Amino acid sequence: MPLGTTALDLVQGITEYSSRIALKMLFTQFGEVTACWIPPLEHRSNERAYVKFGTTKAAQAAFEASQAGQLFLDGVALRAEWRMAPARTQDSRDFEARGSNLMTSRDLMRAQMRDGGGDDRKGGGKGRRDLDGGGSRALMMDRVGRSRRNDDRERDREKDKKAKERERSRDRDRKRKSRSRSRDKKKRRERSRSKKRSEERPALQDGAVAIEDDETTTAVI
Secondary structure (H helix, E strand, O other): OOOOOOEEEEEEOOOOOOOHHHHHHHHHHHOOEEEEEOOOHHHOOOOOEEEEEOOHHHHHHHHHHHHOOOOEEOOEEOEEEEOOOOOOOOOOOOOEOOOOOOOOHHHHHHHHHHHOOOOHHHHHHHHHHHHHHOHHHHHHHHHHHHHHHHHHHHHHHHHHHHHHHHHHHHHHHHHHHHHHHHHHHHHHHHHHHHHHHHHHHHHHHHHHHHHHHHHHHHHHO
């Protein structure tokens, strides 16, 4: 082991499906991982991933496990070499891994696809590359789509609510009109009865006068 070296270059086993979080979880078993780097998908053919440890002891243990063929990432064997000098990458800064869950937009998207039962294999390699290359944009579009769907559902609920309120208002109007018609009919019946009684009283009075006249005539005779 080179003196003071705590970083390993991963020269074999990094595929298009490899992620930093999985890589960190794998090497954390040997000790503290202070930096972790996987090149972007389009640069993985000519750039190396690497892992940096907090101590030389942890780096040595990880190197020995690699040489013994005991390291596997997503089912693929990893082979590591000592990192002698910083290599040129698309991001020359070490990715700080201490205390980080190392989740990226691509990792989040993959997790969502797994949770939703999606199968990347059905879409072929191109679909996976599109997902990895445009993970953040796809995640943003997914959030926008969910927001729009929520807005549509909210509008539908408002429409249903207003429709129910209009129906209830119509029902109340019909009931009021029905009660009003019932009262009108009742009043008309009462007026009709009152009129009949009024017409019957003069007839009875005329009959009583006629009877009195007959009795008077009889008495005179």
